[in-house]
Amino acid sequence: MWPFSSKNGDERRERGHLRAPAAPAEVNIPGSWAQPSTHADEPDTDLAADIDETLQTVTLQRQRLGLHPVLRIPLIGAISFFAGFGLGSAHGSTTAALRYRAENAHRPPTSRTGWYLYGKSRNYHAIIGGVTEGVKNGGRYAAWTTLFLAIEDGLDRARGKVFASRQDREEGKLARGQRDFLNTVSAAVAFSGLYGWKHGFDRWSAQRMTRSAVRFAVPYGLAQDALASLRGDRPWYVDWVMGRTVGRHEVEQAI
Template sequence: MWPFSSENSGGRRERGVLPTSPNASNAGSQPTVPDTSLAEEIDVTLQTVTRQPQRLGLHPILRISLIGAISFIAGFGLGSAHGATTAALRYRAENAHRTPTSRTGWYLYGKSRNYHAIIGGVTEGVKNGARYAAWTTLFLAIEEGLDRARGKVFASRQDREDGKLARGQRDFLNTVSAAVAFSGLYGWKNGFDRWSAQRLTRSAVRFAVPFGLAQDALASLRGDRPWYVEWVMGRAGAVERNKVGQEMA
């Protein structure tokens, strides 16, 4: 018998085949199929999330991160300008009793003042940017929570089973409600009195109404019309159909 040869059930010899046990041959004859249930579930979830209408056409995590980053940049710019000016004035006040008397002294004085201004500006800018980003993220999170809550309340039973939300519930009313809640939390955190809290709430509402309507207009252009736009268009369509029916009659 040739080495590295085996006989099959018909007695025919095959050269170059290693002898294997029956169990190994049976295991090799049935290839292992990878479990794709988890991958399919993830794919369905991603498709469901992608099909859901979103504000500004962006996923909530991406939208909140992007607007939070913009808020941090704006807060850093404002805070760094204020911090640099304050640090420079503080340095001048602390060293007013020992002003330089020579050109070299004034050069070193200006260099040290600029150094303190840069340090103070960067420090205050980071603090102010983080504060802006945190409050902006809180407002957007409240808005997204209200959107999801209304979407679940007005969703049909089939949509709830499929993990979908009712369409048309992301409107300016949620934006205004989130602004009112945000102003209350901000006033409570900073210890505002009654009149200051009311003024802050009015300012928040004046900001939230145009901001929410702008988001509704953008959603309408993308095809995700809010409920009140659908209602107005439905009423207009019904009036037009009635008029056409009367003319035909």
């Protein structure tokens, strides 16, 4: 018989001379007729990362100055601290130097060595007084600035929850376009009231401070609205004006 017939092959396989043919390996060939990959059920991590990054970018675009409050408030507070530290240290060093001169006016130095030690001691008192007053003044600036920004962010969140749809409210989302200059002005008025109450201002001083706060808050809030509009997150009144303008233009073209 033919040596590779089924009968002889089975006999030789039983004796160990022949081995069963191995199963062909799966080959992934590109194309619509290719076999599906064994990793088809695994989630696409790159796509998920891109989606998360896009959502984070959109969320940051809807924040004031493009910064999340967790980062924006400490950053502006730190800037206020350094600004207050510079002003306070300049005033504190001058005051400390003048105080030292007044305290030692009755015993002026009489020798070159005495004048050298007098100047050195005065500079030491000026540095200590400048650093001390700078830290105090910077801390006050940072605290009041943080309070103003916290009130502004609280008003933004409150209005966002009030004007959000029911579905967005259940999902924890806020309504768009509610971060505008009105919240900034309201926060400035509340801030001025708390500041006047803390320092015991009278009626006329409190009114003058409130007017100054409003004069500062209106351009500051409008500048933030302009930046938000450039980023694509327009406030509600900008959308309202644009909608009325576009609608009127379409009606005029239809006529």
